[in-house]
Amino acid sequence: MRRLDWFLILLLIVGAVGGKILNLGDDDGAQEHPPDTIRDHPRRPEPRGYAPRVWGMETKDWLTALPKSKRNEIPAHAPIPHEGVILDDGKRSSTTGSAFSLSDDGVWLTARHVADGCDTTWIQITPKKALKVRRTIIHPRADVAVLTTRGGPSGLTLSDAQPRRGDAAFKIGFPKGAPGAVHGRYLGEIAMRHRGRNGYREKVNVWSEVSRIPGQFGSLGGLSGGAVFDDTGRIIGVVEAESRRRGRIMTAKLKTMREIIKRARVNVKPGETAGGGFSRNAYPQAARRLITTLRIARVVCRVNVF
Numbered sequence: 001m002r003r004l005d006w007f008l009i010l011l012l013i014v015g016a017v018g019g020k021i022l023n024l025g026d027d028d029g030a031q032e033h034p035p036d037t038i039r040d041h042p043r044r045p046e047p048r049g050y051a052p053r054v055w056g057m058e059t060k061d062w063l064t065a066l067p068k069s070k071r072n073e074i075p076a077h078a079p080i081p082h083e084g085v086i087l088d089d090g091k092r093s094s095t096t097g098s099a100f101s102l103s104d105d106g107v108w109l110t111a112r113h114v115a116d117g118c119d120t121t122w123i124q125i126t127p128k129k130a131l132k133v134r135r136t137i138i139h140p141r142a143d144v145a146v147l148t149t150r151g152g153p154s155g156l157t158l159s160d161a162q163p164r165r166g167d168a169a170f171k172i173g174f175p176k177g178a179p180g181a182v183h184g185r186y187l188g189e190i191a192m193r194h195r196g197r198n199g200y201r202e203k204v205n206v207w208s209e210v211s212r213i214p215g216q217f218g219s220l221g222g223l224s225g226g227a228v229f230d231d232t233g234r235i236i237g238v239v240e241a242e243s244r245r246r247g248r249i250m251t252a253k254l255k256t257m258r259e260i261i262k263r264a265r266v267n268v269k270p271g272e273t274a275g276g277g278f279s280r281n282a283y284p285q286a287a288r289r290l291i292t293t294l295r296i297a298r299v300v301c302r303v304n305v306f
Contacts (some may be wrong), residue, residue: 007034054126055291059179062175062284068215072208073234080187080206084250086241088196092117097299098173098226098239099123099147100156100290106131106149107266109257110225110299111240112138115145118301123149125294137264142202142256143194143240153294156227157273158257159234169207170278171239171249172287173226174298179186180223181287182212182251183280192241192250202256205237209247213284219244227296233274 097114101107108123115121115136122130131149138145163169163186172180184207192204220242228237228251237251261268274295277286290296 007099014031016302024263054294055179055288059284059288059291062288065213065267065284066281067181067211067213067273067284068217069211070209070217070247073286080190080248083191083193084241085193085195085202088113088194088199092303094303095299095301096174096177096222097224098222098296099299100172100225100227100235100296101153101294102146102261103155103266104152105267105269106134106152107155107264107268108133108147108149108152108297109227109238109260110145110147110236111252112143112145113240114225114299115147117303119304120302121147122300123147123152123301124298124300130300137260137266139256139263141200142252142254142260143192144252144260146237146260146264146266147299148264154272155269156295157234157270158254159230159232159236161207161236162254163229163236168210168231168278168280169236169251170229170231170283170287171207171226171237171251172229172290172296173223173239175220175223176218177222177298178214179287179291180214180220181283182220182223183210183251183283184208185210187248189253190250203253204240204250205253206301207249207251209249211280213287220249227290229278229286231278232279233276240244245283276284285294 099108099110102109116138121133121136124130133147133149135148136145165186165188167186170186187206187208189203189205191201192202223239226239227235228239230236236254239251241250274290
């Protein structure tokens with residue numbers, strides 16, 4: 001065999017071995033799963049798992065875009081009713097909602113109807129990965145719940161102040177399964193009656209919608225469980241329901257949130273505020289920061305169909 005032939009054969013062998021050692025192939029060892037087969041990853045996610053990359057492209061326009069104002073059918077100064085009613089037919093199906101972190105130990109707060117009755121519940125951390133919810137603790141007389149996972153991003157801080165009429169608030173979550181944020185003004189409180197198999201009645205805060213991003217107007221379904229911030233970046237509520245025609249959003253009271261945290265017996269360390277940027281025109285940037293770092297995350301509820 002000619003010397004050139006031996007040289008070519010030796011070069012091929014070295015290239016194959018080198019590629020194997022350096023792992024130059026397409027398979028980088030990542031254990032990713034499509035959304036319909038999301039699995040649990042039992043190890044506590046490393047901090048870099050919460051770097052600003054998730055939902056970054058979906059919210060890129062928020063860096064420069066202005067929110068779109070909402071003109072409601074019922075004016076904001078109109079009186080609010082003393083009581084509202086939500087009918088629950090008891091049927092369950094796979095859905096998505098929102099939740100936010102209370103502690104890096106893996107403690108999350110959401111709406112009760114987002115997680116109640118799920119066969120499995122997940123907190124989505126990438127398009128194809130999620131943290132499996134280990135415990136779901138629901139409030140017996142209110143639409144709030146605590147979820148626990150193996151670790152999570154840094155927690156957010158609850159406010160100590162009850163809102164006053166006219167105060168601004170910013171609701172952040174995943175309406176229709178995609179990132180979204182809403183600016184509102186405080187109107188007062190009403191009694192919310194939940195009718196159904198496990199009916200209950202609770203006091204909730206009511207807000208009028210001022211603007212939102214993205215600007216498509218329609219149902220805010222999926223925003224349930226989302227965080228409600230005051231203008232200092234502290235949590236003052238959990239999104240529970242909306243009255244689309246009136247342009248009203250109902251949220252849990254601080255007292256209700258503290259009750260479910262106590263009932264869950266979870267370790268909630270003093271958290272951080274969400275930082276600045278909560279103002280009429282700048283809140284999209286603040287919302288983007290919280291969503292891309294997963295302090296506000298999408299919840300996936302799976303209900304088995306037999």
